[in-house]
Amino acid sequence: MAKAKTGKPHGGLATFFTRRLIQAVPVLLGIVLFSFVILHLAPGDAIDVMAGEAGTGDAAYMAQLREKYGLDQPLHIQLLRYGTQIAQLDLGYSIRNNAPVRDLILQRVGPTLLLMGVSIVLSVAMGVLFGAVAAIRRNTLIDDLISLVALLAYAMPIFWIGLMFIILFSVTLGVLPSGGFYDVVRQDVGPLARGLDVGRHLVLPALTLSLFYFAIYTRLMRASMLEVMGLDYIRTARAKGLGAAKVTIRHVVRNALLPIVTMLGMQTASLLGGAVVVETVFNWPGLGRLTYDAVFQRDYSLLIGILLMSSILVIIINMLVDLAYSWLDPRIVAR
Template sequence: MAGFLIRRILQAIPVILGIILFSFIILHLAPGDAIDVMAGEAGTGDAAYMAQLREKYGLDQPLYVQLARYGVQIAQLDLGYSIRNNAPVRDLILQRVGPTLLLMSVSIVLSVAMGVLFGALAAVRRNTLLDDLISLVALLAYAMPIFWIGLMFIILFSVTLGILPSGGFYDVTQQNPGLLVRSLDVAHHLVLPALTLSLFYFAIYTRLMRASMLEVMSLDYVRTARAKGLGGAKVTVRHVVRNALLPIVTMLGMQTASLLGGAVVVETVFNWPGLGRLTYDAVFQRDYSLLIGILLMSSILVIIINILVDLTYSWLDPRIVAR
């Protein structure tokens, strides 16, 4: 297991270096920068003042010089400085990574749990009304855009029923709440964003779990277990579900990056103060240092999650460790 983990970490190093190089070059080849945005907001286009700012922040240097300087900063665990926010990139990311991790983790748990449960029910009750109903719900959840689902949830639960907040991380009007009160408040605000983000992936996992279970149920060792007199529930839980989970775990690792992309949309709709919202603002502000820092940290997060998925996969199928 230790060698398996070391191999995965060593494979991640060139991936991270490639991401740094690719993102830095692509973003800096795009027209405009943070100085242009700041000048536009200030209503001034004085060329001398803008040139002075670019010289101050090193944006007047050739691209290869900026890349070399950024590489030295990364080696020193320095993600650079956000000109637009007047703060270190590392501090800005650390302030926002917590809400994003909370949103992603809850969404993953919800989507996988619901997908496995309803996919297993559809497989066990295949070609019945329950199977058709679950398939219809999964198809609708997959077909609807994430932002539209979020807006409909806001209209229904916030505007019409008034039982859930329409956005934000917590109630800013509370004065010095205790830890329990604050935690419950955050959970209250988390319901709609997490449910919105998880619905799309719930549909994928439901269909995948159903197909995987039907395939496993037709294998010889399942028929042998039934022939030995094991009950249907024991065969399903011990032999079918565990092996049917392997494609779910694989898909989970593959979709981590797209989950982050969905978080950008959800955090924007619900004004959730995470990395997605920070990325959205950084794009319009041409804050390249902040954008590259977010891309780097997001990539590392995806790699870590994929390593955890690999470990989970090896636990479900120990033969993976030897490969």
């Protein structure tokens, strides 16, 4: 009986993630198909942008470039060729940047993951902490102040928060850099100094991106804790003589975290969207900034590659959310 008991969760977890991986395949295929068709139906392409920047409209030269890169082929032929490339883990070639799309994405995915990771940790940690304090001190001045701060953070646009941070901390106080990933003039420093330098440049973008989600998690945590506090098993735990701190930490907070984890998984895609704005404001060299540039350059191969990579990131993060769910509530794995 003991062996069956210990083996079941692992088998259930493996089946759970296998099912998620199988479901991810048609999702990715649908994303590639939809984005490819929509982008290529839009007027213009990278050749038009390059010709405009070069100040030439020679039809023969533009036709030669389209033939060179296969843009003169019918849409279904281009789609078939691109699907074959994807199957070979080849994301295509960026005409505008004169480099493979895979290399461009790999150069930028690290800063984006760093920004997203720090922003998620900050927003969830602050949201859980302030939401729990607001629930414990409900209907008091502390609760009102936390609710007011959360409302202000939620109401302010992300780009406006970023600009205000730049004016305050960079222009007025001069304590933090206004943008970039590290100081160009300090390229010969050691790894510790480089890490501290990147950390200084990360402070403002991470705070800007996390404030909006901090407001959501604060309100959600407060409401969830108040709901859990009123359940029967909480009253039973208190009636048995358990201390208030033990009841709050072991029973209330753990069960109140389930909606937070759900919201985190749902907002991964919107977090990537917010990263586009933040990376543009702070000139952060991530996927968001690369997406912004690719849109104006009409670099469709790069755009589709970024969208595919972003979709994979969203799927991976949602699988990690499922793993967190299985730890908070093991019954979910069996469903």
